[in-house]
Amino acid sequence: MVTTTTAPAPARPSTPGTGRTKKGRLPRSKLPYLLLLPAIALELLVHVVPMVVGVWMSVLELTQFQIRDWSAAPFVGLDNYKATLDVNGPVGKELLHSFWVTVMYTTLSVGLSWLFGLFAGVYLQRPFPGRSLLRTLFLTPYALPVYAAVITWTFIFQRDTGLLNELLTTTGLADDRPFWLIGGNSFWALLVVSVWRSWPFAFLCVMAGLQNVPSEMYEAAAIDGAGFWRRLKDVTLPMLRPVNQVLILVLFLWTFNDFNTPFVLFGGSAPEQADLISIHIYRSSFITWNFGQGSAMSVALLLFLLIVTAGYLLVTNRRREHA
Amino acid sequence: MRETAAERWSRRVVLTLLTLFTVTPLYVMLSSAVKPLRDVQGAFTWLPTRPSFQAFVDMWSTVPLGRYLVNSLLVSSVAAVVSVAIAIFAAFAVSRYRFRGRQVFSVTVLSTQMFPGILFLLPLFLIYVNLGNATGIELYASRTGLVITYLTFSLPFSIWMLVGYFDSIPRGLDEAAQVDGAGPMRTLFQVILPTAIPGVVAVTVYAFMTAWGEVLFASVMTxxxxxxxxxxxxxxxxxxxxxxxxxxxxxxxxxxxxxAGFLMLQRYFVAGLTAGAVK
Known part of the structure; x- marks a missing residue:
């Protein structure tokens, strides 16, 4: 047992990530490292080491023939990457298609989820009867296990037994029953499910952020004659800026990497029109057993996400400083 | 501040639409669960012809649902408890000590959660298979492997939320305990943890939910x-x-x-998020 004579750091208002320098003594103790050891060991095993291995795999020819003894897999250099990024080749062409589907899906889903969350948050700011009931209700989709929620949507989208087509035919909006889970409609079905599942998270974050807006700010704006939209633009949105910065990034990453929604909605294989990139890589790896190719795609995806994230943080931070 | 009539009506319309959107699938789930089989084989009906609880009986024998349930319960509970235990120690270190690498640790751990799962699914699959072949410890297709995988999924956010909770506990309490001769471990268990119970419970529920709802790794690793x-x-x-x-x-x-667990503890989640959001 390591005994230590160090006093805890003096009270400080900072949380991790603010990069504030310490004011007090710097305890030279091994104890913090010992406390972190289990967390670090597990993160290494499940995240860091596999990531390194993944990069290594991406330069190997690793198919079902090498899987039992993968140290014998031949080194192929950047061949997997060439095939992945060659938009004229069959592999690259399909990947590019999947990429654009994912970009569309992510843009629409993040935009709508954020909008829904914002308006729900703003409209639930002031007390009225039934407010806490609505809040609880809105959070329910977020708490539901993803497969239970998405399976229910699968039922709703069934051509012959589902609620949606029943609604469309009885109201006369559609003459015959369209398919929702195959063909072009599948993209929109996927989008609806995605928004349904992620807007409550946006709502939760907006709600947390709005708790810090003093109501005097609204009073003052109202006295100045600011209407709903002016108050939204001049008070709410600026005050929510730090929350939005993180929220939109997190929503973007989650949605772009979304695997669960299409996987459960379409039962393991997505139609071409809704072939999100995670599903595409999964199928390229596990259906064809070409792990080297799949790894190259994963690494390319990671690089793309890192560049987008870095660019986003750069732009939003600069704008924040200028604001 | 008064609400104009236009504002009041737009609020009502927006909230009604969002409520309908949210409620529809929940209603479909609830109402269809109490329908006899005949009702779900034809066109969709809004109400069961007669309420029946037969589905709740039959579901256990159509597929081995009982076994799935036991597996999920075991994996999720063990993963949640171990994950929270590990997170408590890590959060204590981050909240109460200044040490080299503290920033790096916090940032790295949080960022692993942002990576595409598919990226480490393939290597992890191969690592588990090969570790199993080399050592004889079953990781692939075993509940142990799932527990290890899942607990790392909830660790980053659990640590982050607990750091927020621990930071909000005044250091004066620690110092008082230290004056009484308590070491760091006694300070953690007798001073900090009892004060942070709501946070610990919320984080446990979060870790359980994470494991309970995971699809991608479960589909490959079981x-x-x-x-x-x-x-x-x-x-x-x-x-x-x-x-x-x-x-x-x-x-x-x-x-x-x-x-039920999430909704009962929702205000602690909001509190945890707020602590992170206002930094």
Whole structure:
């Protein structure tokens, strides 16, 4: 047992990530490292080491023939990457298609989820009867296990037994029953499910952020004659800026990497029109057993996400400083 | 501040639409679970012809739902408890000590959560298979492997939330305990943890939910014996002839514990998020 004579750091208002320098003594103790050891060991095993291995795999020819003894897999250099990024080749062409589907899906889903969350948050700011009931209700989709929620949507989208087509035919909006889970409609079905599942998270974050807006700010704006939209633009949105910065990034990453929604909605294989990139890589790896190719795609995806994230943080931070 | 009539009406319209959107699938799940089989085989009906709880009985024998449930319960509980225990120590270190690498640790751990799961799925799959072949410890297709995988999924956010809670506990309490001769471990267990109980409970529920709802790794890392609800229910819903009333009943049963847990603790989640958001 390591005994230590160090006093805890003096009270400080900072949380991790603010990069504030310490004011007090710097305890030279091994104890913090010992406390972190289990967390670090597990993160290494499940995240860091596999990531390194993944990069290594991406330069190997690793198919079902090498899987039992993968140290014998031949080194192929950047061949997997060439095939992945060659938009004229069959592999690259399909990947590019999947990429654009994912970009569309992510843009629409993040935009709508954020909008829904914002308006729900703003409209639930002031007390009225039934407010806490609505809040609880809105959070329910977020708490539901993803497969239970998405399976229910699968039922709703069934051509012959589902609620949606029943609604469309009885109201006369559609003459015959369209398919929702195959063909072009599948993209929109996927989008609806995605928004349904992620807007409550946006709502939760907006709600947390709005708790810090003093109501005097609204009073003052109202006295100045600011209407709903002016108050939204001049008070709410600026005050929510730090929350939005993180929220939109997190929503973007989650949605772009979304695997669960299409996987459960379409039962393991997505139609071409809704072939999100995670599903595409999964199928390229596990259906064809070409792990080297799949790894190259994963690494390319990671690089793309890192560049987008870095660019986003750069732009939003600069704008924040200028604001 | 008064609300104009236009504002009041737009509020009502927006909230009504969002409520309908949210409620529809929940209603479909609830109402279909109490339908007799005949009702879900034709066109959709809003109400059961006669309420029936037969689906809740039949679902256990159509697929081995009981086994999936036990697997999910075991994996999720063990993963949640171990994850929170590890997170408590890590959060204590980050909150109460200044040490080299503190920033790096916090940032790295949080950022792993942002990476695409598919990226480390393939290597992890191969690592588990090969570790198993080399050492004889079953990781692939075993519940142990799932527990290890899942607990790292909830660790980053658990640590982050607990740091927020621990930071809000005044250091004066620590110092008082130290004056009484308490070491760091006694300070943690007798001073900090009792004060942070709501946070610890919220984080435990979060870790449980994470494991309970995971689909991607479960679909690759399990076999017939270690299959969890995530994969089992999906197989149930993609059979040739789907008994939708049973599938809805099963979905309802597996949702109730986590939804109830989350909704009961929602204000602690909001508090945890607020602590992170206002930094």
């Amino acid at each position: 076999d017939e014996n270690s299959r969890t609800l995530a994969v089992g229910l999906q197989g149930y819903a993609t059979q040739y002839n789907v008994y939708w009333n049973q599938v809805m009943a099963a979905s309802l049963v597996v949702s109730i514990p986590v939804v």
